[in-house]
């Protein structure tokens with residue numbers, strides 16, 4: 149059953165539900181909380197995150213775009229749960245979350261926040277230092293900051309080499325610019341992924357991760373070969 153190919157997740161029914169869900173953020177995606185903290189994600193995608201994390205067992209997840217910290221704490225909570233399921237596994241899995249804005253965020257022993265642009269030289273230098281400091285050997289990346297095409301492409305170029313083979317780089321919100329949500333957005337994450345994949349053969353789009361039909365990240369689950 150696991151990872152069976154899916155048939156068409158861009159049919160009329162799925163897209164109609166997707167736009168209905170997306171177009172009422174007061175009731176859906178911006179009205180979603182993890183342990184009391186706002187998280188700007190679709191719960192279907194969060195379940196897929198859990199599956200990817202358990203299967204690929206990253207020891208470090210780097211997230212660009214922290215916002216309130218809900219997603220960072222969600223990821224850390226999944227690591228906590230993994231440690232309970234396999235207590236003999238002593239790997240100290242951690243989350244590094246980067247945002248250009250500083251604000252009060254929930255603390256968690258596994259989470260480290262950094263304030264700075266995800267693509268600034270200082271940030272990228274620090275990220276590499278942290279990878280070395282942690283001795284991280286399995287690295288997953290989630291890109292969820294500025295969703296304009298050019299910024300996401302810069303992130304893809306900067307963070308792709310950090311993702312270890314078999315691990316994922318998830319490009320969030322490829323659904324905007326009419327895929328099928330937020331038509332007026334302009335070139336965004338989907339267009340960045342297309343540009344990135346046209347010049348790199350290091351990653352494959354794992355469409356099996358879109359098995360629940362609606363995902364905010366169509367074509368955005370990239371697996372490092």
Ligand SMILES: C[S@@+](CC[C@H](N)C(=O)[O-])C[C@H]1O[C@@H](n2cnc3c(N)ncnc32)[C@H](O)[C@@H]1O
Nearest residue numbers: 187188213214215219247248265266292293294
């Ligand atoms: C979509 S929100 C992140 C949502 C969060 N990951 C979640 O799931 O709840 C985008 C965040 O990216 C941040 N951001 C915008 N430009 C950025 C940049 N150049 N570098 C890092 N963060 C940036 C914004 O401040 C904002 O908090």
